[in-house]
Amino acid sequence: KEGAFLLANAVFVTIVLLTIAGMVLPRLVDVLGGSKIALGRGYFDWSCGPIMLFLVFLMGICPWLGWRKSSWNSTKRNFMYTFLAASIIAIVILVSGIGNWYAVAALVCGFPLLTIFLEWLRGTKSRHRTRDENYLQAFGCLIWNSRPRYGGFIVHIGIILVTMGIIGSSFYGVERTATLDIGESMTIGEYELTHGDLALKADSLKLNATASIFVTRSGNLVDTMHPESNYWFAQRESFAEVAVRSTPAEDLFVSLVWTSYNP
Numbered sequence: 001k002e003g004a005f006l007l008a009n010a011v012f013v014t015i016v017l018l019t020i021a022g023m024v025l026p027r028l029v030d031v032l033g034g035s036k037i038a039l040g041r042g043y044f045d046w047s048c049g050p051i052m053l054f055l056v057f058l059m060g061i062c063p064w065l066g067w068r069k070s071s072w073n074s075t076k077r078n079f080m081y082t083f084l085a086a087s088i089i090a091i092v093i094l095v096s097g098i099g100n101w102y103a104v105a106a107l108v109c110g111f112p113l114l115t116i117f118l119e120w121l122r123g124t125k126s127r128h129r130t131r132d133e134n135y136l137q138a139f140g141c142l143i144w145n146s147r148p149r150y151g152g153f154i155v156h157i158g159i160i161l162v163t164m165g166i167i168g169s170s171f172y173g174v175e176r177t178a179t180l181d182i183g184e185s186m187t188i189g190e191y192e193l194t195h196g197d198l199a200l201k202a203d204s205l206k207l208n209a210t211a212s213i214f215v216t217r218s219g220n221l222v223d224t225m226h227p228e229s230n231y232w233f234a235q236r237e238s239f240a241e242v243a244v245r246s247t248p249a250e251d252l253f254v255s256l257v258w259t260s261y262n263p
Contacts (some may be wrong), residue, residue: 060112086110227256
């Protein structure tokens with residue numbers, strides 16, 4: 001288990017370094033007088049994506065490893081149970097036609113999730129049997145008495161959910177760009193976005209633009225979003241403040257982008 005922890009930390013550091021490189025290098029090249037470059041989404045998808053999937057997969061293996069020494073037969077048996085269950089779920093999703101990448105998410109993310117839930121289940125059943133506690137009390141005491149261990153599992157669940165969200169948004173997201181005058185509309189997915197108003201406000205540092213976007217679905221107004229964009233005079237660059245509408249099923253992001261600025 002010590003080696004697995006070391007490997008997981010090395011993977012984390014690699015992801016952080018690749019992300020920092022993608023953010024800092026274009027600015028550094030620009031400051032040093034080189035040609036202006038931009039590393040888009042493709043860089044992060046191909047550099048960090050596979051490593052992140054490996055990290056999530058590793059989370060499904062670590063709980064079965066013992067400290068200092070692990071029994072290969074026991075580890076293999078526990079590993080096969082959860083991996084087989086995740087594989088069955090992935091195959092069902094694949095056959096049902098929902099989508100190939102949902103099947104990948106079910107396999108890679110379902111494996112560690114099942115591992116964590118199985119660990120919780122075994123610990124709760126053991127405590128119920130040995131301490132004569134009901135299942136709810138046994139589960140609560142299990143978490144409370146081993147907070148570092150099970151708190152780590154909760155962190156793992158958070159990372160897995162983030163990974164599932166990234167897979168879903170990367171391969172099943174819809175993105176559209178449009179130039180809208182006031183009163184004009186565009187459609188994205190099941191939503192219709194109407195440009196209601198644009199307010200400009202300037203100070204000595206920047207020019208702020210705030211749009212009012214009316215969001216309708218099936219003819220019904222569901223939200224009014226206010227994306228912003230700030231043009232900074234010193235940098236001669238604009239930076240968007242994205243408006244977000246979140247629901248349990250999906251997220252809608254609206255960004256306001258300067259096409260040009262002539263003072």
